[in-house]
Amino acid sequence: xxxxxxxxxxxxxxxxxxxxxxxxxxxxxxxxxxxxxxxxxxxxxxxxxxxxxxxxxxxxxxxxxxxxxxxxxxxxxxxxxxxxxxxxxxxxxxxxxxxxxxxxxxxxxxxxxxxxxxxxxxxxxxxxxxxxxxxxxxxxxxxxxxxxxxxxxxxxxxxxxxxxxxxxxxxxxxxxxxxxxxxxxxxxxxxxxxxxxxxxxxxxxxxxxxxxxxxxxxxxxxxxxxxxxxxxxxxxxxxxxxxxxxxxxxxxxxxxxxxxxxxxxxxxxxxxxxxxxxxxxxxxxxxxxxxxxxxxxxxxxxxxxxxxxxxxxxxxxxxxxxxxxxxxxxxxxxxxxxxxxxxxxxxxxxxxxxxxxxxxxxxxxxxxxxxxxxxxxxxxxxxxxxxxxxxxxxxxxxxxxxxxxxxxxxxxxxxxxxxxxxxxxxxxxxxxxxxxxxxxxxxxx
Numbered sequence: 001x002x003x004x005x006x007x008x009x010x011x012x013x014x015x016x017x018x019x020x021x022x023x024x025x026x027x028x029x030x031x032x033x034x035x036x037x038x039x040x041x042x043x044x045x046x047x048x049x050x051x052x053x054x055x056x057x058x059x060x061x062x063x064x065x066x067x068x069x070x071x072x073x074x075x076x077x078x079x080x081x082x083x084x085x086x087x088x089x090x091x092x093x094x095x096x097x098x099x100x101x102x103x104x105x106x107x108x109x110x111x112x113x114x115x116x117x118x119x120x121x122x123x124x125x126x127x128x129x130x131x132x133x134x135x136x137x138x139x140x141x142x143x144x145x146x147x148x149x150x151x152x153x154x155x156x157x158x159x160x161x162x163x164x165x166x167x168x169x170x171x172x173x174x175x176x177x178x179x180x181x182x183x184x185x186x187x188x189x190x191x192x193x194x195x196x197x198x199x200x201x202x203x204x205x206x207x208x209x210x211x212x213x214x215x216x217x218x219x220x221x222x223x224x225x226x227x228x229x230x231x232x233x234x235x236x237x238x239x240x241x242x243x244x245x246x247x248x249x250x251x252x253x254x255x256x257x258x259x260x261x262x263x264x265x266x267x268x269x270x271x272x273x274x275x276x277x278x279x280x281x282x283x284x285x286x287x288x289x290x291x292x293x294x295x296x297x298x299x300x301x302x303x304x305x306x307x308x309x310x311x312x313x314x315x316x317x318x319x320x321x322x323x324x325x326x327x328x329x330x331x332x333x334x335x336x337x338x339x340x341x342x343x344x345x346x347x348x349x350x351x352x353x354x355x356x357x358x359x360x361x362x363x364x365x366x367x368x369x370x371x372x373x374x375x376x377x378x379x380x381x382x383x384x385x386x387x388x389x390x391x392x393x394x395x396x397x398x399x400x401x402x403x404x405x406x407x408x409x410x411x412x413x414x415x416x417x418x419x420x421x422x423x424x425x426x427x428x429x430x431x432x433x434x435x436x437x438x439x440x441x442x443x444x445x
Contacts, residue, residue: 003179004029006156006344006415012149013138013211020148021130027155028123030345030415034162035059037174037288041112048168051431058162060088060115063122066151069391070126073144075133080125081118084110126151140209147391149213156416163413164433167274167287176288183342183351183412185294189239190354192232194441195364199228202326205383206422217396218422220383224323231320231328232438234353234366235298235374236309238275238284242295244309245271255311260304263430272301273432286349296352298372298436303405303429306375306437313439319377320440322424325408329369330421331362341370342412343419350412350434365438370414373407373425373435380404380426396426403428407435 007026010019035058038044044056053061064085070076079085087110130148139145166174205221206214250270253261263269276283276290284293301309310317320328338344340358342351354366361368368374380399388397404426410419411434417423427433 003177004033004345006030006419008338009153009212009417009420010149011211012140012213015135015137015139017130017135020135020152021127024126024130024152027152027159027416030159031062031155031162033177034159034166037166037177038169039173039175043169043173044112044115045109046169046173048165049432051428052161052165054109055162055165056109056112056115057088058158058165059112060084060118062151062155062158063119064088065154066126066148067122069147069151070129072391073147075144075147076125076129080121084115084118138211141214141389146213146389150389150391153213153215153416153418157418159415160411160413160418160434163287167285168432171288171290174288180288180348182286182289182291182349183297183347183355185292186296186352186355189237189296190234192234192237192240192353194230194439195233196443197229197231197324197328197363197365199226200327201225202323202330204322204326205385208385210422212420213417214422215395215424216387216389216392217380217382217424219387220385222323222383226323226327228443229324230441230443231324231363231365232440233364235372235436235438236306237296237353238272238293238299239295241272241299241301241309242282242293244312245275247312249308249312252312255308256304257307260308260429263304272299272305274300294350294352297350298353298367300350300372300432300434300436301375302432302435303375303427307429309437310439315441317439317441319375319437322376322378322406322408324440325368325374325376328363328365329361329409338369338419341410342367343370343410344415345413346370347412367409369409370412370419371409371436372411373414373433374409375435375437376406376408378406380406380424399426405429407433411435 007023010023044059045054047054067080068085068089139149203221203223206218208219249255250264256264274285276285282293283290306319336358342356350371359370360366379402406426
């Protein structure tokens with residue numbers, strides 16, 4: 001793409017001031033690029049996804065996160081705007097008490113211009129901080145500068161969050177950047193055969209002394225022996241999922257459990273969220289345009305829909321587990337560089353499944369990393385040695401339940417350490433992300 005692309009994360013045992021400053025500038029420009037695509041100030045007050053916040057929250061949130069964390073560790077002394085640093089810190093979250101969410105929903109949001117002004121002041125303060133503060137290496141989780149690196153990675157996560165919200169706005173509310181490029185659509189879909197993945201032993205977890213940033217949920221270790229299994233060579237495509245829709249998949253309760261069927265019926269769901277009915281067929285909502293449904297791109301669905309498709313396929317079809325994912329993706333820990341995959345805004349959209357030969361793993365499966373996130377069968381869970389970080393104690397621990405499913409691999413806009421091997425992501429099953437799935441079957445011995 002001929003616009004701002006993500007750069008690789010700094011090595012926290014061997015980086016300098018300029019590399020951190022470049023990484024910060026890059027994240028800020030990326031987020032600005034997305035937020036500046038919104039048309040009309042009133043668009044910032046819209047809430048395109050009731051499970052998230054109005055867009056103005058995200059305009060202020062990343063800046064506030066930096067300021068609050070740096071104050072927390074004593075690296076900044078003075079607040080820029082105490083009211084904003086409360087208002088834009090708290091988010092609407094299904095896990096928070098209903099009365100708190102209702103209070104947030106009725107807040108009087110400030111003027112958009114004022115939030116942009118705050119954002120610019122925060123940029124100047126943080127930039128000056130990076131340029132004048134001693135960079136004492138290595139930066140580890142107990143180092144005060146961990147707060148800065150946490151802000152850098154948190155902002156990159158919210159770049160992806162904002163992109164998902166923008167996709168849910170009416171087309172009239174957004175304007176595509178001049179050089180934004182979608183991937184091609186080939187107009188045909190390859191045969192999605194089932195490939196046998198040999199069994200083996202996998203180790204999951206990020207070392208505590210790793211030289212890149214990690215979230216608390218990434219650290220620890222787990223060793224798992226994985227039996228051989230069959231997996232679809234490609235992510236399930238829009239074309240394949242279209243057969244499920246055509247067969248009445250959204251009208252048959254047998255393909256859904258009680259919880260997901262309630263979601264279907266209460267919300268009158270008839271097709272994937274980014275499919276738009278058009279003259280008996282479907283268009284596709286890309287980031288800034290409505291285009292013909294790209295049949296060879298991976299379908300983007302939530303966990304409920306992925307599981308319904310598996311039940312429709314029958315034959316004990318299921319989603320991949322975390323340990324199976326690692327076995328299929330990484331050969332003795334050797335992996336290609338992130339540039340080999342549809343990550344870091346290589347394209348402004350998903351790509352046709354299997355388009356990038358460099359995104360083929362040693363197991364013969366494509367797009368295990370990049371393109372779209374891959375829903376897994378596992379609930380979020382801690383690894384051995386897990387400890388919540390004091391700067392963000394509720395980052396993951398409050399989600400160890402049966403309501404949050406894991407997804408791995410990243411997507412086309414995933415960047416920073418989120419695009420690296422060890423990042424463990426999760427969402428509630430009714431949430432939408434740039435996420436799809438592949439199917440798995442056990443091998444009958």
